[in-house]
Amino acid sequence: MGRTMIGEDIALTLKIVVAGGFGAGKSTLIGSVSEIRPLHSEETLSESEAGSGPHPSDTGGVERKTSTTVAMDFGRITVHAGLSLHLFGTPGQDRFRFLWEELCEGALAAVVLADTRRLEDCFAAVDHFERRRIPFVVAVNRFPGAPDHTEHDVAQALDLDGGTPVVLCDARDRASGKEVLIRTVEYAGRMHTARLLAAVG
Template sequence: MATELSGGAGADSAALALKILVAGGFGVGKTTLVGALSEIRPLRTEEQLSAAGQTVDDTGGVDRKATTTVAMDFGRITIRSGLSLYLFGTPGQDRFWFLWDELAQGALGAVVLADTRRLADSFPAVDYFEHRAIPFVVAVNCFPGARTYGAHEVSSALDLDRGTPVVLCDARDRDSGKEVLVRLVEYAGRMHTARLLNAVSS
């Protein structure tokens, strides 16, 4: 989504708003990342985990998690003058994936948040964006006490396409999260430019 917003009287130019998805497995820190980044009060659709959900939600490694996103998280951050990002956090459980197609419409790109303790949970999101040719970066949320892996090791473990960025981050830290978004916008820009050039030359 690229939307030109009126800057009002005296504005030098129209502002650009881009849509970004924040995806990943259950309990990986998506709601935390959107909340840390958003300059407005984030919209959250969290519900308490219930006994009924224990049969379908794998809470291994995130035993202290008490809530889950059932629709989406939403926030907004200004990267620089004239450029804002609208952040849409996706639900992590399989039974809510029907919402992903709606949320993905018009997205410039996505952040796939990963936890190295549960790296396999990242595969569905990686596959989703690869199959739909939506540019994405993998952001490894460095949880306290978790073993640290290098970007190349994570890229190999997830079998990412060559050139897909992998960055380490702390989802609780606004500056760390902002660096992830900057990398995504830069990468998505290169991908879209390359596609336009290929379309013109073909």
């Protein structure tokens, strides 16, 4: 989190982490909303990784994916005058999980992108943020042909704590992605305020 002076106004910058399973749409979401050219660190998938098979190379539901993030994605969006978000996308494959801790340092909140064809891929991210008490929103990326589930169904399947928001989105659409980020900031604000009041109450 950072603050800079612009004239008489204070510009606030918040860090948001975008996580989720392999091929869930993290790079797509950041790319669709970022007002700068997003930074991607990707490598081409090997033939075994691009095919189907057990984890970590299983790509069921994302057969056409030919590259994967190996360090992070980065983008920036101005939500409104005086408030901008720096977006950090985590690598999706298990072998890059060691990078999550550093990427989450100083984060206000997180978005967990979910693909209903592979909901189990969300468990690692959900567990990571719950254990570190980082507020997060689950954003269900609606892929063509994917099973259609309600927000309540997804919350139950992921065994989310009560009150954790679940929203439907299209990661390719800027307006949809921006709405997810606004919901995330609003939820994080409520959570941090509640914790502060509980600490001093």
